[in-house]
Amino acid sequence: MKNVEKLGNMDKTRYDSYYETKKHSDIMYAYTVYPCTIPQDFSFVPLHWQDSFEIIYVKKGTGYIQIDLSTFQAESGDIFVVLPGHLHGLRKFEDSRMEYENIIFDKSFLGNDVVDACSQKYLQPLLEEKLYFPVRIRRGQKMYEKLSGFLDSADVLSDQKPWGYELGVKGYIQLFFSQLFAMSREKKHHGLENKSMEKMKSVISYMEENYDGKITVEDVAAECGYSTSHFMRWFKEMTGTGFGNYLIEFRLGKAAHALRTTEATVLEIAEQSGFGNLSNFNRLFKKKYKMTPGMFRKR
Template structure:
């Protein structure tokens, strides 16, 4: 499978069917299989081979082959290799609003609205050791299979399976009320890291100073660097450069602009440093990356690449 970079702020699916399916995603670089990010959509991740340690806000969960992870909307999440040297997973990303009814019926009022507003919290780790978990995994596998085989009615089948998944999880959901103080503290940390990452995403084309990012979250520079590394598993500089490289990959794929111009566009003021950083994250130079992408597009058989 062609390795792809993690793409932030992408549109999942189509406005009339806001669902994206990503099949057989492998690690991006080193021990990272899913870079730290978040989105408004919900996500179901099925580990197919190996295992990985997934971060969801402040919780860390080891998910093994045959198990799944539920990621709520707005939840900070990432995935890293843990015990196994390799991991392959598939994911279904969807806008939960697609489950709303035309009118305020009992399904929307009793089940969907509380989940959307996070008054009810679905279980995060789906092991399949109990009947409800097996039902969720079967429905998730059905969604993946329908999209892989391009089932002619995959849209209605996908929506039906998502309803089935929430129905199976419903008796095991927890309420958001009365959370202990440590949970509130965790949420504060999550909001701070989101603010820092958001600042990097907004200003990545500019010369960024650590102090400016630290000031955004009300921390000293040293405390912020330690906090960021703990939460994201990358230093702020590593994350910033990685994000810039992701943007460079898009420009290399979508334009014939000179490499030096792309380097400047994404915030690098030194071509040699840009090439070295690009090679670190992608295992090849920018020029080689562009050639491989062009060769991939010209291939007579093109499967849907798992772009995340």
């Protein structure tokens, strides 16, 4: 993740503290696959970033996937490649269901910690934003069959775990990236885009730190150094939705997680998630999840 000296009124220490730091794998085998379903597992995955690679492999259905400034209506078979440090998030599309795999692995899995020709010629330029390749690969596109085949083969080995499967999985992922690098191009930096990305990270970090209390549009706009009206337009361009709606989705996601994982009362969870009014929380929760918080917890 790049160093950021100052973003609006937020200092670098706080900014660096609010990206995803969860360790998804064993340091000796830095590769993990999570099967997920929207909206059954998550109806909304807010924008976030981490210091690892992530491949989102859509198995069935459709949903929205945002990577950096681009939002896609994902379809069955789509493959999305998220590089370290890049924003990404997911949300449901209307009443549709989407099943997908989150394939997450550390940079070391591709040999980034080894100084050799592969690292210097491919991985370092990619991580330094000097190279790019398409973030979305779809059925019918060149090399799709090879790329999806490598992921499917890695899945089979991960499921069956024969002797030596770790070497096989690493080999398939390296073959996957070798095909992507064959499609890569030199990247020309866009200063305005990079600036927007860093400002969005500051907004996400601010919400993570303050979602349990009062958050005003004026406060968040000040974090970016924008006027309120400019911030509202900019945020909708970045995310496809208004800030108020996004904040409600964010808080409801926190509440749903607390209902699953804690013994706190519904009132306590509502307050801890930033909802000062219990009846309003119950109404918004039922509208989103089609059931009351109590029913959600029992289910």
